[in-house]
Amino acid sequence: MDRSAIVAALSDDDPDQLKQLRCRAYEVKVRHFGRTVHLRGLIEFSNRCVKSCFYCGIRRDNSAVDRFSMTVDEIVQCALNSHRLGYGSVVLQSGERRDSDFVAFVDEAVRAVLKASGGELGVTLSCGEQSTDTYARWRAAGAKRYLLRIETSDPRLYAALHPADHSFADRVRCLWELKTIGYQVGTGVMIGLPGQTAEQLADDILFFGELDVDMIGMGPYIPHGETPLAASAVNFDKARNFQLGLKMIALTRLALGDVNIAAATALQALDPSGREKGVRFGANIIMPNVTPTVHRQRYQLYEGKPCLTDEPDACGNCLDARLRAVGERVALNEQGDSPHFVRRTEKT
Ligand code: SF4
Numbered sequence: 001m002d003r004s005a006i007v008a009a010l011s012d013d014d015p016d017q018l019k020q021l022r023c024r025a026y027e028v029k030v031r032h033f034g035r036t037v038h039l040r041g042l043i044e045f046s047n048r049c050v051k052s053c054f055y056c057g058i059r060r061d062n063s064a065v066d067r068f069s070m071t072v073d074e075i076v077q078c079a080l081n082s083h084r085l086g087y088g089s090v091v092l093q094s095g096e097r098r099d100s101d102f103v104a105f106v107d108e109a110v111r112a113v114l115k116a117s118g119g120e121l122g123v124t125l126s127c128g129e130q131s132t133d134t135y136a137r138w139r140a141a142g143a144k145r146y147l148l149r150i151e152t153s154d155p156r157l158y159a160a161l162h163p164a165d166h167s168f169a170d171r172v173r174c175l176w177e178l179k180t181i182g183y184q185v186g187t188g189v190m191i192g193l194p195g196q197t198a199e200q201l202a203d204d205i206l207f208f209g210e211l212d213v214d215m216i217g218m219g220p221y222i223p224h225g226e227t228p229l230a231a232s233a234v235n236f237d238k239a240r241n242f243q244l245g246l247k248m249i250a251l252t253r254l255a256l257g258d259v260n261i262a263a264a265t266a267l268q269a270l271d272p273s274g275r276e277k278g279v280r281f282g283a284n285i286i287m288p289n290v291t292p293t294v295h296r297q298r299y300q301l302y303e304g305k306p307c308l309t310d311e312p313d314a315c316g317n318c319l320d321a322r323l324r325a326v327g328e329r330v331a332l333n334e335q336g337d338s339p340h341f342v343r344r345t346e347k348t
Helices: 003-011 015-033 071-085 100-116 134-143 154-162 168-181 198-211 228-233 238-256 265-270 275-278 314-326 341-348
Strands: 037-044 089-093 122-124 145-146 186-188
Touching: 003 198, 003 238, 015 238, 015 275, 037 071, 037 314, 071 089, 071 100, 071 314, 089 100, 089 145, 100 122, 100 134, 134 168, 154 168, 168 186, 168 198, 186 198, 198 238, 238 265, 238 275, 265 275, 275 314
Parallel strands: 037 089, 089 122, 122 145, 145 186
Antiparallel strands: none
């Protein structure tokens, strides 16, 4: 899809056009992945962060947040819960820290999860910007995927969303380094930010293509009251952002084909069937939260995060029924690697 076609689709609210877009994207999803969805158990293991992104509820400067860090044993318990429920992979996600204690902790946690699951779980990390050595160390520990959202591919918008010492160029450099080191690399953006245009979102999709990423994790922007950006989001339009989120999934599927695309939890925060609708628009991954409920409440990047009190077993059953209702099934006990990664690494 070229830029003008993406811009036109993002700007067109005609219900028939939207349905056509959904059908085309879903057809491509089914061609690459069948009517199956892979699950990743999401473990939010620490809300401590050295950064202060203007949109994020757990930003360093939000003193109202009750900070926590899980132990390796707690992480392993969450991972084993995921394994028992048939989720083939886990995502270890945290705020950003680069100190040596944190780097060693993540290394130990990855190794412990792999050992406890007999190597059956795939491990994705989402721990922000790190040095090349750290990325390489965690890859050697056994993590095989890394998710680092660019949030927006427009450097000026990026600068407006972050303090001056948060560098767009560094973030892009990290993404290229992750590829070089051999991770399956994921990125993504926020959709419906204050002042964001259809052209910027179209450029985001082109950016994913230029980077040749393997996974996409993006979702609608939802304000958090204790952030600087919330003041600019007084006209936050839930329905508009939800629809934009679905369109971005569909257009990314049409543009990139065989990459893994997650139906973000933020979709469910805006619509109770949001994740299933995301699948119907072309997503093939869902990340049920397996963080202990006592910690989950303290990891709120945006307001209205769903499933705050649901135990993992309840989430698994609920998702299974919801996906069956839209003609999809959960691919149990499969890691669900990105076919795009397999194809691009075979080529090289
Ligand atoms: S978005 Fe990530 S890096 Fe930025 S403040 Fe939130 S947790 Fe930290």
